[in-house]
Amino acid sequence: MELIISKYNYWVYIILMMIGFYAMIGKRNLVKKLVGMNIFQTAIILYFVSTGAKRGASIPILEGGHGEAIHAIHAAHYVNPLPHVLMLTAIVVMVSTFGVALALIIMLYRRYNTLEEDEILELRK
Amino acid sequence: MTPPFPILIILVPLITAFFIPIIGWWRRDLCYPLVIAALSVSALSSVFILHLVGEGGTIHYYLGSWDPPWGIEYVIDHLNAFMAIIVSAISLIVALSSKRSVERELPQKVVYFYCLFLLQVTGLLGIVVTGDMFNLYVFLEIASLAGYALIAIGEDGAPFASFNYMIYGTIGACFYLLSVGYLYVVTGSLNMADLSRILPDLYHSKVVLMAFAFFIVGVGLKMALFPLHVWLPDAYTYAPSAVSALVAPLMTKVGAYVLIRIVFTVFKPSFSIELIPGTAILSWVGAIAILFGCILALGQTDLKRMLAYVLIAEVGYIALGVGLANKAGLTGAILHILNDALMMACLFLVVGAILYKVGLRNIHQFTYLHRKMPITMAAFTIAALSVIGIPPTCGFFSKWYLVLGAIDANQWLFAVVLLVSSLLNAILFFRVIENVYFEPANAHGDRGHEEISIDEAPLSMLIPILIVTAGILSLGVLSGKIISSVIQFAVPAGL
Amino acid sequence: MIAHLEDIIIQTVCRILIPFIQVYGLYVIAHGHHSPGGGFQGGVILGASFILLCVAYDINEAKRRLNEKLDTMFCSLGLIIYSGIGFVCLVLGGNYLNYSRLGHILPVDPVNARSLGILGIEIGVGITVMAVMISIFLDLASRGKHEEGLE
Amino acid sequence: MKLLALIAVLMTGALLLYGTIDMPDWGDPHSPASIHVSPRYIEKTMEETAVPNVVTSVLADYRGYDTLGETVVIFTAAMACILLIRRPRK
Numbered sequence: 138m139e140l141i142i143s144k145y146n147y148w149v150y151i152i153l154m155m156i157g158f159y160a161m162i163g164k165r166n167l168v169k170k171l172v173g174m175n176i177f178q179t180a181i182i183l184y185f186v187s188t189g190a191k192r193g194a195s196i197p198i199l200e201g202g203h204g205e206a207i208h209a210i211h212a213a214h215y216v217n218p219l220p221h222v223l224m225l226t227a228i229v230v231m232v233s234t235f236g237v238a239l240a241l242i243i244m245l246y247r248r249y250n251t252l253e254e255d256e257i258l259e260l261r262k
Numbered sequence: 263m264t265p266p267f268p269i270l271i272i273l274v275p276l277i278t279a280f281f282i283p284i285i286g287w288w289r290r291d292l293c294y295p296l297v298i299a300a301l302s303v304s305a306l307s308s309v310f311i312l313h314l315v316g317e318g319g320t321i322h323y324y325l326g327s328w329d330p331p332w333g334i335e336y337v338i339d340h341l342n343a344f345m346a347i348i349v350s351a352i353s354l355i356v357a358l359s360s361k362r363s364v365e366r367e368l369p370q371k372v373v374y375f376y377c378l379f380l381l382q383v384t385g386l387l388g389i390v391v392t393g394d395m396f397n398l399y400v401f402l403e404i405a406s407l408a409g410y411a412l413i414a415i416g417e418d419g420a421p422f423a424s425f426n427y428m429i430y431g432t433i434g435a436c437f438y439l440l441s442v443g444y445l446y447v448v449t450g451s452l453n454m455a456d457l458s459r460i461l462p463d464l465y466h467s468k469v470v471l472m473a474f475a476f477f478i479v480g481v482g483l484k485m486a487l488f489p490l491h492v493w494l495p496d497a498y499t500y501a502p503s504a505v506s507a508l509v510a511p512l513m514t515k516v517g518a519y520v521l522i523r524i525v526f527t528v529f530k531p532s533f534s535i536e537l538i539p540g541t542a543i544l545s546w547v548g549a550i551a552i553l554f555g556c557i558l559a560l561g562q563t564d565l566k567r568m569l570a571y572v573l574i575a576e577v578g579y580i581a582l583g584v585g586l587a588n589k590a591g592l593t594g595a596i597l598h599i600l601n602d603a604l605m606m607a608c609l610f611l612v613v614g615a616i617l618y619k620v621g622l623r624n625i626h627q628f629t630y631l632h633r634k635m636p637i638t639m640a641a642f643t644i645a646a647l648s649v650i651g652i653p654p655t656c657g658f659f660s661k662w663y664l665v666l667g668a669i670d671a672n673q674w675l676f677a678v679v680l681l682v683s684s685l686l687n688a689i690l691f692f693r694v695i696e697n698v699y700f701e702p703a704n705a706h707g708d709r710g711h712e713e714i715s716i717d718e719a720p721l722s723m724l725i726p727i728l729i730v731t732a733g734i735l736s737l738g739v740l741s742g743k744i745i746s747s748v749i750q751f752a753v754p755a756g757l
Numbered sequence: 758m759i760a761h762l763e764d765i766i767i768q769t770v771c772r773i774l775i776p777f778i779q780v781y782g783l784y785v786i787a788h789g790h791h792s793p794g795g796g797f798q799g800g801v802i803l804g805a806s807f808i809l810l811c812v813a814y815d816i817n818e819a820k821r822r823l824n825e826k827l828d829t830m831f832c833s834l835g836l837i838i839y840s841g842i843g844f845v846c847l848v849l850g851g852n853y854l855n856y857s858r859l860g861h862i863l864p865v866d867p868v869n870a871r872s873l874g875i876l877g878i879e880i881g882v883g884i885t886v887m888a889v890m891i892s893i894f895l896d897l898a899s900r901g902k903h904e905e906g907l908e
Numbered sequence: 909m910k911l912l913a914l915i916a917v918l919m920t921g922a923l924l925l926y927g928t929i930d931m932p933d934w935g936d937p938h939s940p941a942s943i944h945v946s947p948r949y950i951e952k953t954m955e956e957t958a959v960p961n962v963v964t965s966v967l968a969d970y971r972g973y974d975t976l977g978e979t980v981v982i983f984t985a986a987m988a989c990i991l992l993i994r995r996p997r998k
Binding site: 140143144145146147148151152154155158159162163187188189190191192193194197198199200210212213215217218219220221222223225226229230232233234236237240241243244 | 909910913914916917918920921924925928929931933934935936937939941942945946947949950951953954960961962963966967971974975977978979981982984985986988989992993
């Protein structure tokens with residue numbers, strides 16, 4: 138039981154990821170596949186950001202910003218910034234993949250005017 | 263100040279890709295020469311880097327001059343430089359031959375086609391040269407996104423095939439990112455060299471085990487390893503001919519390089535061989551991939567789809583070579599990356615030339631083709647012999663080392679699989695050659711003597727094909743020298 | 758009639774609101790050093806202000822202000838700024854993207870040169886992200902035909 | 909087909925869960941991730957880059973090349989959309 142309490146962020150991200158993963162490969166409608174892809178990538182972003190968290194730490198912006206005295210900075214006072222940087226990249230990758238995927242869906246709809254996978258397979262033959 | 267060559271390989275095609283939309287708006291026909299110039303600069307600098315690595319050992323290039331675990335680092339050893347040459351040389355050759363087919367298939371969108379073409383090559387070069395796990399994911403995403411778009415502009419089935427490719431490709435890339443996350447949580451660093459130092463005392467933790475498993479699945483999806491290859495045949499068949507000639511030889515080979523880098527450099531051989539049966543699974547998957555690839559290829563009548571299945575079998579060879587995990591097996595795998603890139607480039611360029619000139623895809627309609635396009639068909643025959651593995655061509659030598667590796671690892675079953683696959687390849691390609699060269703029996707009477715004029719593929723397509731065929735033959739002869747000078751050092755230590 | 762009436766309300770509100778959204782977007786880009794923000798977030802806000810213009814009026818109205826040719830130029834321009842700054846550092850003798858080398862040409866000590874380099878990077882990224890958001894929206898919304906309205 | 913997908917999903921989920929057993933707890937300040945590389949970013953940012961926002965300094969300076977790759981990714985997406993959808997005006 139203690140295992141679940143102390144590591145609940147990993148449980149949440151795995152459940153979310155499996156929902157997205159199932160939608161991606163299980164669903165027939167193309168747009169639903171894309172929704173699944175979005176959930177799948179968001180779950181990974183949740184995982185990364187949750188690894189950076191430190192108990193009792195503030196946001197990674199140092200107080201001595203506007204020229205006041207820069208006293209000793211302890212790493213424990215600030216949240217780990219690296220996962221946040223990596224996830225900025227992952228968010229941009231998610232947006233770009235989504236943009237290209239929507240472009241593909243518009244091409245498909247223009248050609249077959251349906252978005253069901255099995256109807257497209259028949260029309261294509 | 264370390265010489266800027268490692269970054270120059272990536273920077274020149276990248277900045278040219280930014281300038282192409284601007285120049286294309288001003289004067290459209292300037293894009294093609296720009297692409298050729300950019301790729302030749304990166305090809306030259308990668309040759310120069312191999313020369314530097316040959317003399318001075320591994321090159322380390324710190325981006326923004328931050329030392330490794332904090333900043334991003336480019337590590338170039340023999341394997342990287344070897345791969346960088348393959349990627350930039352093959353993409354230069356394919357770019358040379360793409361002019362005519364692109365102008366016919368996509369008349370208005372030549373500018374954006376070349377921009378994405380350069381971005382794809384930059385992504386591939388970025389994957390090959392980097393020494394940072396997350397940076398590899400970013401460039402993997404650039405190459406994949408450009409690939410999805412380039413494939414989707416093909417014939418009728420292309421958008422749906424590209425959509426499927428995108429779904430599988432995104433799952434693969436996300437599994438790779440997840441494993442980088444799993445390693446990050448347990449070690450705290452993203453740099454490959456740093457990881458390989460910290461990981462050894464974590465080999466027994468479950469997190470590292472799962473990270474390794476998802477690395478293999480993620481890279482296997484990108485590489486179209488057998489059970490995960492479902493997206494490849496449709497994607498490469500419906501793609502425009504210039505794109506399939508670029509993507510087929512390079513995308514899977516760069517995936518194979520990432521596999522070798524992860525299995526032997528990030529995870530020490532001691533982990534991936536003894537601790538968990540990682541390489542054993544890989545060799546079995548590779549063997550199955552070879553068999554199924556050849557058998558599925560037998561059932562195809564469309565030449566391009568047949569070549570796509572042969573490509574899956576070739577990826578199986580590389581996975582088998584990696585799975586054997588001994589010196590001869592890995593030498594065969596790395597040599598096979600080079601040979602297969604050349605063979606697939608030649609075959610897909612020939613298919614592109616046939617499609618451009620005659621517009622035929624079905625194998626049974628290839629009668630009298632050897633009279634119409636003698637040089638192209640001669641190149642096709644040489645490439646076919648190389649895929650089968652006939653001595654003078656380069657394909658024989660890589661298969662030879664793979665069989666040697668299989669015997670060293672006394673896995674006689676794999677040696678048998680390799681020989682059977684050569685037989686299957688022979689059946690595959692002689693079926694095509696027979697249609698091309700020998701007149702059908704019943705046609706002797708009426709139009710046997712009617713003269714068929716030679717209308718060869720245009721020069722801009724013919725020269726790249728001839729270059730690649732010359733490459734296949736010359737590398738066959740020189741493979742001894744290549745191994746002794748480059749691959750010998752490229753094989754990871756501790757094998 | 759009612760549809761027309763609603764248009765007027767939306768159009769007047771947007772005409773007043775959009776400049777302030779854009780100023781806020783610039784603030785997010787410029788103030789990335791001291792507060793959460795930076796190139797991507799600011800660029801998206803600038804792109805969103807343009808998309809609000811497309812939604813309130815119609816695409817041709819918005820395209821009169823920024824047609825897609827100019828938009829593609831902005832995409833490349835931002836990235837040329839980014840890699841240009843890196844290239845300048847390369848030319849000045851450092852590794853690629855090593856901003857402390859900018860201290861040779863800017864009258865600043867190497868540490869502040871890095872801070873200015875970061876600001877230059879944020880501006881380049883902001884321009885590219887804004888232009889990309891607008892370009893993708895224009896293509897997806899009008900399905901490539903770029904006629905008026907949002908059909 | 910849906911059953912096959914469900915089995916694959918459950919198997920992947922189980923493998924992932926099996927992998928998280930050895931992971932550090934949530935928010936634990938002494939986890940390897942917040943000990944090995946990131947302390948230097950937090951402590952040295954003001955001295956080296958004079959940028960109080962650590963995320964911006966790591967994003968644009970320590971790992972600036974990642975951000976260049978990222979911007980190229982979004983540039984690729986824009987070029988892809990133009991290539992795929994835009995139809996030349998007749």
